[in-house]
Amino acid sequence: MKVAVGVSVGVEVDVSVGVAVGVLVGVGEGVMVGVFVGVGVLEALARPLWGAIRTSGPVSNVVTKAPVAGDTRALVRTTIMPRIRNHQR
Secondary structure, three states: OEEEEEEEEEEEOOOOOOEEEEEEEEOOOOEEEEEEEHHHHHHHHHHHHHEEEEEHEEEEHOOOOOOOOOOOOHHHHHHHHHHHHHHOO
């Protein structure tokens, strides 16, 4: 049995990029069965856990300045884009 792990990227109608993470499993000759979950769903599931990690004991001192799961626009605006601009100079 072969297992393939892949990432699927698609463009939606509103020109945003969607990413899905999943697993494809070959179950027979030419037959693949897969399960893919959108990253937005993973963020929604991680948000309560991330909140608990941020506010618990010594860990909170390390991650208080980290972006909250689901706040990807702020992450891109404040972290990723400045690094790209600095790299291009």
